[in-house]
Amino acid sequence: MGLAAARCAEQAGVVNDPGTLTIIDYSKPSTAKRMWVFDLRHSTLLYEELVSHGQGSGDNMATRFSNDDGSHQTSLGLFVTAEPYTGKNGYSLRLDGLERGVNDRARARAIVIHGAPYVSDDLARTMGRLGRSWGCPAVREAVARGIIDRVKGGGLVFAYAEHDEWLRSSPFLGDCAAAQ
Numbered sequence: 001m002g003l004a005a006a007r008c009a010e011q012a013g014v015v016n017d018p019g020t021l022t023i024i025d026y027s028k029p030s031t032a033k034r035m036w037v038f039d040l041r042h043s044t045l046l047y048e049e050l051v052s053h054g055q056g057s058g059d060n061m062a063t064r065f066s067n068d069d070g071s072h073q074t075s076l077g078l079f080v081t082a083e084p085y086t087g088k089n090g091y092s093l094r095l096d097g098l099e100r101g102v103n104d105r106a107r108a109r110a111i112v113i114h115g116a117p118y119v120s121d122d123l124a125r126t127m128g129r130l131g132r133s134w135g136c137p138a139v140r141e142a143v144a145r146g147i148i149d150r151v152k153g154g155g156l157v158f159a160y161a162e163h164d165e166w167l168r169s170s171p172f173l174g175d176c177a178a179a180q
Helices: 002-011 121-127 141-151 164-169
Strands: 020-025 035-039 044-049 077-087 090-097 112-116 138-140 156-160
Touching: 002 020, 002 077, 002 156, 020 141, 035 141, 044 141, 077 112, 077 141, 090 141, 112 141, 138 141
Parallel strands: 020 156, 112 138
Antiparallel strands: 020 035, 035 044, 077 090, 077 156, 090 112
């Protein structure tokens, strides 16, 4: 589904040769590796990682999603990676949401990829879940810079969950002509 959404975005002229596709499957618990980074040009898997979700989205399972500022919820859908910067969470990567009303406020909400100490296998074991962000897909600090540098500047991120309304309305799923 993520690859089809990426192809649709490219076909619709929304992105040009993204190079990487990061898939996050929020239908899996936070204690599972649910983020995969693929090199689209070489058809290879680069990373398989833990990733947090927003504290407003749920505990171990993300069940609520939002595009609203202050919700501290994760957003679903297709994003394009933008520029890295160094901020309060260290080296981070801005994301631009491509789906109106679903994730298009990601930049304004400061929804970014960043490393976080609350993302680790040890914490997942002891707490029964990862720590949670304010809506950002946070990753282990040890891999954050490598992932960010690999996907920055035009890569795609596909954040998935079993969310009927989004699955029906996404312009990048189903009939790709809707994205044009």
